[in-house]
Amino acid sequence: xxxxxxxxxxxxxxxxxxxxxxxxxxxxxxxxxxxxxxxxxxxxxxxxxxxxxxxxxxxxxxxxxxxxxxxxxxxxxxxxxxxxxxxxxxxxxxxxxxxxxxxxxxxxxxxxxxxxxxxxxxxxxxxxxxxxxxxxxxxxxxxxxxxxxxxxxxxxxxxxxxxxxxxxxxxxxxxxxxxxxxxxxxxxxxxxxxxxxxxxxxxxxxxxxxxxxxxxxxxxxx
Amino acid sequence: xxxxxxxxxxxxxxxxxxxxxxxxxxxxxxxxxxxxxxxxxxxxxxxxxxxxxxxxxxxxxxxxxxxxxxxxxxxxxxxxxxxxxxxxxxxxxxxxxxxxxxxxxxxxxxxxxxxxxxxxxxxxxxxxxxxxxxxxxxxxxxxxxxxxxxxxxxxxxxxxxxxxxxxxxxxxxxxxxxxxxxxxxxxxxxxxxxxxxxxxxxxxxxxxxxxxxxxxxxxxxxxxxxxxxxxxxxxxxxxxxxxxxxxxxxxxxxxxxxxxxxxxxxxxxxx
Ligand code: HEM
Ligand code: FES
Numbered sequence: 001x002x003x004x005x006x007x008x009x010x011x012x013x014x015x016x017x018x019x020x021x022x023x024x025x026x027x028x029x030x031x032x033x034x035x036x037x038x039x040x041x042x043x044x045x046x047x048x049x050x051x052x053x054x055x056x057x058x059x060x061x062x063x064x065x066x067x068x069x070x071x072x073x074x075x076x077x078x079x080x081x082x083x084x085x086x087x088x089x090x091x092x093x094x095x096x097x098x099x100x101x102x103x104x105x106x107x108x109x110x111x112x113x114x115x116x117x118x119x120x121x122x123x124x125x126x127x128x129x130x131x132x133x134x135x136x137x138x139x140x141x142x143x144x145x146x147x148x149x150x151x152x153x154x155x156x157x158x159x160x161x162x163x164x165x166x167x168x169x170x171x172x173x174x175x176x177x178x179x180x181x182x183x184x185x186x187x188x189x190x191x192x193x194x195x196x197x198x199x200x201x202x203x204x205x206x207x208x209x210x211x212x213x214x215x216x217x218x219x220x221x222x
Numbered sequence: 223x224x225x226x227x228x229x230x231x232x233x234x235x236x237x238x239x240x241x242x243x244x245x246x247x248x249x250x251x252x253x254x255x256x257x258x259x260x261x262x263x264x265x266x267x268x269x270x271x272x273x274x275x276x277x278x279x280x281x282x283x284x285x286x287x288x289x290x291x292x293x294x295x296x297x298x299x300x301x302x303x304x305x306x307x308x309x310x311x312x313x314x315x316x317x318x319x320x321x322x323x324x325x326x327x328x329x330x331x332x333x334x335x336x337x338x339x340x341x342x343x344x345x346x347x348x349x350x351x352x353x354x355x356x357x358x359x360x361x362x363x364x365x366x367x368x369x370x371x372x373x374x375x376x377x378x379x380x381x382x383x384x385x386x387x388x389x390x391x392x393x394x395x396x397x398x399x400x401x402x403x404x405x406x407x408x409x410x411x412x413x414x415x416x417x418x419x420x421x422x423x424x425x426x427x428x429x430x431x432x433x434x435x436x437x438x439x440x441x442x443x444x445x446x447x448x449x450x451x452x453x454x455x456x457x458x459x460x461x462x463x464x465x466x467x468x469x470x471x472x473x474x475x476x477x478x479x480x481x482x483x484x485x486x487x488x489x490x491x492x493x
Contacts, residue, residue, distance in 0.1 A: 008420075008460040009450055009487045078460050082418035085352050085459030091253070091266055092345040094319025098417060098464035105462070178463040181477070184485030188478050 011078060016179035018071035023172060023179075023201075025064055030208040036221060040145035044137050047144040072113060079106045101202065102174040108167045115164030122151065152216035161213045169206025176201045248274045248340040252287065254299055255347045257356050264356065266345075276336035280323060281306060281313060283335055284346075300359040306331040308472065311407030314414070315360055316347040321411035321470040329409065329472040349414035353421070353456040364410050366456040367424060371408075373452040374445035375428045377437050396434045403431035405473040415470035418459030423467035425453045426483035427475050433486055443490040450487055
């Protein structure tokens with residue numbers, strides 16, 4: 001069994017099996033954020049519902065954390081192994097079909113780590129702008145709507161978010177279809193659809209996340 | 223010499239039009255990896271290859287360069303070749319960063335100089351992988367592939383005398399699928415082109431070939447486990463699904479076979 005888990009193929013299963021739930025979370029979180037377009041009541045209510053989950057919310061957070069850490073550590077191990085597999089590189093290397101996003105997975109991944117730390121301190125711990133802690137709406141709920149408007153009205157903060165979410169989209173651009181290939185869920189019949197839908201998902205993620213800070217910054221929502 | 227290798231020029235001398243035909247030739251600058259033996263550090267060496275015909279194959283061009291080196295009392299460049307018709311998988315070379323050169327679905331021995339231009343600079347390097355040690359110049363040791371094959375690339379039955387052709391009916395689709403995988407000539411271009419020097423396409427082709435035929439069934443799970451283990455033990459990298467291998471493969475083996483092998487390996491773990 002241990003030689004099974006440490007095999008090159010199984011390591012890729014783990015990358016995919018940790019990455020897929022993270023992608024589902026990313027998608028769900030994106031849909032949650034987009035509720036800002038439904039108005040303050042909708043998004044504050046959504047946030048309050050999540051907070052109301054209590055212990056279950058913590059179970060989700062811990063699960064995501066474990067998946068994230070496993071994914072990041074294993075990807076770094078794979079990265080080193082792959083570099084060692086070609087000790088002497090080519091004088092004139094060439095790329096035939098590998099996409100830019102597929103060649104920068106470790107870079108986008110590591111920047112996502114940094115971005116996530118920032119994001120959690122910004123909107124979850126609220127220590128970057130502690131005034132966020134004192135925002136409440138008329139019903140006494142945490143006023144997430146106003147917090148987002150305040151947060152994204154700052155153009156340097158918005159720039160950090162734009163960079164983070166575009167790189168997240170870039171990561172998913174390669175990752176979505178790649179995960180299915182790793183798990184063997186690709187075949188002659190469906191490959192062309194999957195290889196089209198995967199990258200599209202990456203674009204959807206980047207755009208879906210970027211519209212919120214952009215709309216706030218450009219005062220489309222205020 | 224073929225028609226394509228003539229340049230036609232017309233010149234006028236004293237009101238008479240003369241047509242002159244002369245063979246089109248190319249002058250190339252080659253940067254070639256030279257390394258005396260496995261221990262030598264090795265380096266890129268520049269060679270001028272003049273008067274090369276576009277009708278030559280890439281290996282014939284190297285033959286010409288070598289003949290000139292021998293005339294000059296220099297060591298000829300060592301490179302692998304055998305059939306020179308794209309079936310044996312012996313020729314190799316990374317040409318301007320591409321395994322077997324720039325043409326799709328072509329081995330180096332089938333690559334013709336007409337795909338290059340006069341004055342081109344061409345970088346020629348050996349297949350690079352920790353698992354493929356350089357033996358000399360452009361020749362690498364690909365016996366890692368043989369060792370992988372020895373762990374499962376066969377069927378353990380006493381075949382006796384040849385069976386009657388239709389004794390074991392196989393659906394046409396399965397036969398074709400197996401044939402697509404069996405196209406692999408084991409040249410190692412997939413490893414050489416892969417950003418991670420992974421041998422997944424090679425091993426996947428071998429595993430898939432048997433997995434789709436009735437003869438391959440009894441040892442199916444054992445085979446995929448043994449071959450993946452042998453592949454990992456040789457020190458090849460891990461697949462990152464970038465599909466450079468498929469693009470470089472002279473037999474255009476599909477990366478869908480890699481998904482097939484991943485599936486086989488997954489099922490083998492559940493059994
Ligand atoms: C929430 C964020 C993330 C999501 C949704 C995500 C998702 C994925 C998915 C689905 C894959 C495909 C797995 C496969 O090819 O089988 C993948 C690959 C990869 N991820 Fe992530 N990932 C995230 C964060 C990270 C982080 C933080 C790193 C950090 C170092 C990282 C590094 C990588 C690398 C290097 C690969 C390529 C691995 C390979 O092909 O061998 N990812 N990611
Ligand atoms: S020499 Fe046999 S395939 Fe090129």
